[in-house]
Amino acid sequence: MAVAKQEVLSRDRGNQPLWVWIMVLTAHGGHCVYCAERPSQTLEHEAPLASGAGRDIWWNLVPACDRCNGWKHKKSATEWAFDMKMHHAHPKAGFARNALPLHVVEGIKERIVQVQREIQDAARRKWFERHYGDKKTPRLRSEKHEEVERCTKVLARYPYPPWESTEAGASETVCMRILCCGYHQKDSNVEFVTLPKADREDLKRMAYARGLWTGDLIGALLKPALEKWRQSQPADDGKAA
Ligand SMILES: [Zn+2]
Ligand SMILES: [Zn+2]
Incomplete structure (x- = not known):
């Protein structure tokens, strides 16, 4: 049986x-x-x-x-x-x-x-x-x-094995991989972008060429721009109203 x-x-x-x-x-x-x-x-x-x-x-x-x-x-x-x-x-x-x-x-x-x-x-x-x-x-x-x-x-x-994605932070107990559980971590959030077809396709090609998932590529492209913008901001001396 x-x-x-x-x-x-x-x-x-x-x-x-x-x-x-x-x-x-x-x-x-x-x-x-x-x-x-x-x-x-x-x-x-x-x-x-x-x-x-x-x-x-x-x-x-x-x-x-x-x-x-x-x-x-x-x-x-x-x-x-x-x-x-x-x-x-x-x-x-x-x-x-x-x-x-x-x-x-x-x-x-x-x-x-x-x-x-x-x-x-x-x-x-x-x-x-x-x-x-x-x-x-x-x-x-x-x-x-x-x-x-x-x-x-x-x-x-998943576009690639989630355990290969980077960790949003350190943890001894929970999954911190950005591809699957990263958004659960405090201070992390999923953002959406709307792109016309031509841009979307080029972004996909660019990601493929760099061996990245498109989401990770967007994050990588944004980082230096954000950093530059931060540096251009007047220093916050804590007196801002
Ligand atoms: Zn067999
Ligand atoms: Zn996970």
Whole structure:
């Protein structure tokens, strides 16, 4: 029964909070690190727990589809890739009952390195923890998947990953990224500009050329002008009525 299986899998990764699920499953563009094709469905221990080398902690987790997770089973990624390569070389020798195509197998190592770099990015990790760390972890895996999907939609709305934007200030507890939560900070506000089409398009091109989001570009362009204007103002000696 589908529900019973889900329950088992849920318990299997039960000790990971929701934010870790979201952080890992949204990495690698939401795709399985092994086949690079199917959507990621589960947290996979890159170094398996069964081997004694793996630990049930975020830095040992990679996104995987259920099929690859099942096929890899208790092997390490290196062992599994080796067996699949042997399977392609000697199909009848029984190295792997199921195997990914050879060109896919050859990319596994590099993809794992890439995705681990992504997961271990402290700014990214902090963003997920601050946005989802307070949320109750659902019991069912399907409910966790719904949260992952919701987050994927949120992330798609940003012009670039919000954890890459600058921080509006320092905080030990809340998100301060200007792209998502900066406006929540005191003294910060969102301003709107209305531009004719030609200007808007050139602004977009200019932003693209500088590698900036248009909002950040407007802020960057305004700053020196504001600074110049401030300096042109008579010094406020506190006697102004
Ligand atoms: Zn897969
Ligand atoms: Zn935020």
